[in-house]
Amino acid sequence: MADIQQLQKLSTQVRRDIVRMVHAVSSGHPGGSLGCTDFLVALYNGVMTHNPKNFTMDGKNEDLFFLSNGHISPVYYSVLARCGYFPVEELKTFRRLNTRLQGHPTTHDHLPGVRIASGSLGQGMSVAIGAALAKKLNKDNSIIYSLHGDGELQEGQIWEAALYASANKVDNYIATIDYNGRQIDGDVENVLSLGNLKAKFEAFGWQVIETEKGNDMASVIEGLAKAKTFIGKGKPIMNIMKTEMGAGVDFMMGTHKWHGSAPNDEQLSKALGQLEETLGDY
Amino acid sequence: MKKYTYTEKKDTRSGFGAGLQQLGQTNPNVVALCADLIGSLKMDAFKAENPERFFQVGIAEANMIGIAAGLTIGGKIPFTGTFANFSTGRVYDQIRQSVAYSGKNVKICASHAGLTLGEDGATHQILEDIGLMKMLPHMCVINPCDYNQTKAATIAIADYEGPVYLRFGRPTVPNFTPADQKFEIGKAVMLNEGTDVTIIATGHMTWKAIEAGEKLAEMGISAEVINIHTIKPLDNEAILKSIAKTKCVVTAEEHQMNGGLGDSVAQLLSRHTPTPQEFVAVDDSFGESGTPDELMTKYKLDTIDIINAVNKVIKRK
Numbered sequence: 257m258a259d260i261q262q263l264q265k266l267s268t269q270v271r272r273d274i275v276r277m278v279h280a281v282s283s284g285h286p287g288g289s290l291g292c293t294d295f296l297v298a299l300y301n302g303v304m305t306h307n308p309k310n311f312t313m314d315g316k317n318e319d320l321f322f323l324s325n326g327h328i329s330p331v332y333y334s335v336l337a338r339c340g341y342f343p344v345e346e347l348k349t350f351r352r353l354n355t356r357l358q359g360h361p362t363t364h365d366h367l368p369g370v371r372i373a374s375g376s377l378g379q380g381m382s383v384a385i386g387a388a389l390a391k392k393l394n395k396d397n398s399i400i401y402s403l404h405g406d407g408e409l410q411e412g413q414i415w416e417a418a419l420y421a422s423a424n425k426v427d428n429y430i431a432t433i434d435y436n437g438r439q440i441d442g443d444v445e446n447v448l449s450l451g452n453l454k455a456k457f458e459a460f461g462w463q464v465i466e467t468e469k470g471n472d473m474a475s476v477i478e479g480l481a482k483a484k485t486f487i488g489k490g491k492p493i494m495n496i497m498k499t500e501m502g503a504g505v506d507f508m509m510g511t512h513k514w515h516g517s518a519p520n521d522e523q524l525s526k527a528l529g530q531l532e533e534t535l536g537d538y
Numbered sequence: 539m540k541k542y543t544y545t546e547k548k549d550t551r552s553g554f555g556a557g558l559q560q561l562g563q564t565n566p567n568v569v570a571l572c573a574d575l576i577g578s579l580k581m582d583a584f585k586a587e588n589p590e591r592f593f594q595v596g597i598a599e600a601n602m603i604g605i606a607a608g609l610t611i612g613g614k615i616p617f618t619g620t621f622a623n624f625s626t627g628r629v630y631d632q633i634r635q636s637v638a639y640s641g642k643n644v645k646i647c648a649s650h651a652g653l654t655l656g657e658d659g660a661t662h663q664i665l666e667d668i669g670l671m672k673m674l675p676h677m678c679v680i681n682p683c684d685y686n687q688t689k690a691a692t693i694a695i696a697d698y699e700g701p702v703y704l705r706f707g708r709p710t711v712p713n714f715t716p717a718d719q720k721f722e723i724g725k726a727v728m729l730n731e732g733t734d735v736t737i738i739a740t741g742h743m744t745w746k747a748i749e750a751g752e753k754l755a756e757m758g759i760s761a762e763v764i765n766i767h768t769i770k771p772l773d774n775e776a777i778l779k780s781i782a783k784t785k786c787v788v789t790a791e792e793h794q795m796n797g798g799l800g801d802s803v804a805q806l807l808s809r810h811t812p813t814p815q816e817f818v819a820v821d822d823s824f825g826e827s828g829t830p831d832e833l834m835t836k837y838k839l840d841t842i843d844i845i846n847a848v849n850k851v852i853k854r855k
Contacts, residue, residue: 314612322608363640371611373640376631382601383636386608386616389593393569394612413632416601424593 258301263473265534266338267297271504272537273334273347275527278518281351284359287514288405289331291436291471291499296335298476299401303484308340311368319398320387322372324380325405325434326360327516332370333357338535341369347538378411380404381431385421385492388429399487400429407439410448415460421492422461430483432495434470438512453496463491470499505530539730539755542748544714548685550706550742551649555580556685557692558617558647562588565615565696571606572619573599578708579619579649599624600632606644607636615696616644622651622705623664626671637701638674645695646671647704651681652792653820653837654709654742654830663825669797671703672770678723679770681705681791681799683744685713687767690721698723705741707792709830712745724768726776732762735848736780736787740766740799743790743818743839750844761848769799774806781807786814786855788847792839795819814854816847 258266270293278284300306304319323332330350337344342356349355356367360375372383384402391398408414421429433453441447450456457464463486467479479495486493501515502508505527519527561568562584570584571593585592595602599620606616618625625648626633637644648667655663672679678700682688688706695702715727729744730751739747744765751761762780766773781787787807789800800817807813820837834840 316612320611372607372642373635376635379600379604379632379636382604382632383608383611385601386605387611388608389605390609390612390614393590393614396612413600413604416596416598417604420595420598420601420605 260473263297263301266301267293267473268504268531269533269535270297270331270334270338272528272531272533274330275505275519275524275531276537277330277334277347277350279524280348282518283351284330284518285327285516286330286518287438287501287508287512288325288328288434288436290503290505290508291501292328292403292434293331293504294471294473294476295403295432295497296331298473298480300335300339303477303480304401305398308369311341313371315371316394317396317398320371320400322380322384322387322400322402323361323374324402325377325408326374329357329359329361332361336369342367344538377405377408378413381414381417384429384431385417385426388426391428397428399484402431404431404433405439406433406435406437406444406450407447409433409450418457418460418462425490426492427488427490430480430493430495432497434499435496436499436501438501438515440512440515442512457494461491462494463489464494464496467495467497470497471503539751542714542729544712546713547710548713549708549710550682550685550688551578551708552580553682553685553688554647554649554692554704554706555583557689559583559587560693561696562591567613567615568617568696569593569609569614570617570619571595571602573597573602573624575620578621579647581619599629603629603632603644604636607640607642610642610644617647618644619647619649621662622648622667623662626667626703627664630670634674638677641676642701643699645702645704647692649706650708651705652707652742653825653833653839654707654792656708656830656833657827659827660824665794665820665825666797667705668769668791668793668799669801672797672802676700677770678702678768679705680723680768681741682767683741683765684711684715686715686717686719687721690719691767694721694723707742709742711742714745724771724773726773727765727767728776729763729765730761732760732784734760734784735852736762736764736784737790737844737848738764738766738777738787738799738803739790740769742792746841747790747844749841750848753841753845754848759848759852766799769802772802772806777803777806778810781811781813786851788816788818788844788851790818790844793819795821814851816851818843818847
């Protein structure tokens with residue numbers, strides 16, 4: 257595990273990548289990407305056992321991650337590139353014609369690091385469960401991780417999957433919810449309230465842990481470490497992680513407006529002024 | 539003209555069950571999933587012999603398709619089983635994104651397709667599934683005609699890398715194809731050669747096409763009868779070769795006219811050799827309750843309907 261300070265530097269650079277990527281094509285989803293940066297940086301740089309230099313679809317003896325809320329592809333691509341799955345330079349091609357970095361992630365163009373297409377919401381938990389079952393059949397003790405938006409929990413398939421995972425003791429699996437409370441049309445509470453999320457997953461038979469500070473690197477790592485202690489204990493594990501949409505860029509926080517909007521030149525400049533270039537821009 | 543006989547009538551779904559059971563014994567990577575229809579899909583034997591490789595997902599088809607996609611990551615070859623309606627329309631987006639677009643090696647196995655599901659009525663009688671599945675890029679679509687062909691197809695698709703839709707049904711139909719006939723994905727089966735008209739049939743309509751061919755011979759019409767079990771990829775070569783000889787075609791399928799085998803044949807012919815074609819298929823309608831035979835008669839999917847279509851198309855040459 258890299259030290260906290262190094263991970264924070266990486267997070268800052270990833271945030272620069274995110275705002276630059278969406279600005280360059282005037283499209284994409286910066287809000288959720290910024291909010292999940294600390295989580296994905298931690299996951300891919302110390303928490304997971306994985307092999308960026310030799311990507312295989314099956315990922316034998318590797319921990320696997322599935323991004324269910326595929327619209328936060330900017331943070332996913334930046335983190336994958338910066339831990340070596342593909343050249344950082346390729347971030348320039350995001351959302352451009354003939355790119356492997358499609359608007360939403362896909363295996364179609366064989367981008368190393370991606371194992372399933374996502375974008376249409378609610379499907380990733382089922383896929384993660386399938387991969388977890390394959391690990392068990394293969395006597396592979398690695399862990400499956402997935403990330404979901406909170407708004408995404410409004411999709412019915414999530415609850416089919418949640419029911420299945422506990423009934424069948426899929427206990428080599430840690431799901432995380434990006435609990436930022438916002439979705440395209442506004443606050444989740446107003447669009448379609450999730451009610452008591454912790455109680456819901458507990459009622460569905462999951463081991464629930466809460467990460468209160470999802471944009472604090474130490475807290476994120478601590479949350480995932482705690483989640484791991486429940487591996488193999490007979491229950492799927494849910495990490496409800498509170499984050500701030502737009503975290504790291506002051507004017508993108510406290511609103512749902514940056515869910516799927518790109519900054520203009522002036523806004524980019526303002527954002528980059530708040531994010532020090534730590535590891536070199538792409 | 540070759541005379542076809544059969545010793546018994548069997549359901550195609552049992553052919554699937556037998557094929558799956560054999561795969562359980564021969565291919566350790568094959569796993570099966572079912573959404574609360576183990577008996578209907580004849581998956582009991584596979585489940586009994588391979589409990590660790592069988593996943594009962596409950597009445598949650600979307601989750602089943604996603605889990606199947608995930609199981610491929612790790613080298614498994616998942617066969618999902620439920621009714622055709624719940625295998626396609628209900629989970630179209632899951633198949634589109636998690637299976638087809640993701641290029642996952644999932645075999646979507648669908649029983650009770652078409653009108654011959656019978657008394658349960660239109661909610662369960664999907665007649666659009668071939669169209670839905672064939673529109674997905676790189677999806678292989680197979681609709682076998684009898685027990686033996688369904689068993690052989692089930693075994694064959696395990697060795698095919700990529701998503702497959704395998705469609706079969708509930709009623710017993712003549713089991714006439716040889717038990718040892720090799721199943722070649724994408725290859726048409728020539729049942730009878732003829733010179734006046736080509737009849738191309740898939741699934742349960744294949745036996746009726748054979749019967750129609752025999753009756754047409756008595757009327758002095760020489761019909762070439764071809765069984766197309768693989769609707770996608772279509773055996774263009776076999777169809778074009780036959781049409782070059784007969785100059786007209788009748789397609790027969792237990793499916794909507796829109797989006798079915800007939801559409802695929804028409805598209806091929808319009809691009810290569812515009813040819814008079816008649817369609818024996820359901821004409822823009824839902825089904826209803828009734829016995830399979832009553833329904834096939836009411837919706838004009840009988841041997842006589844093939845004969846009538848032949849008489850019509852020959853006049854258009």
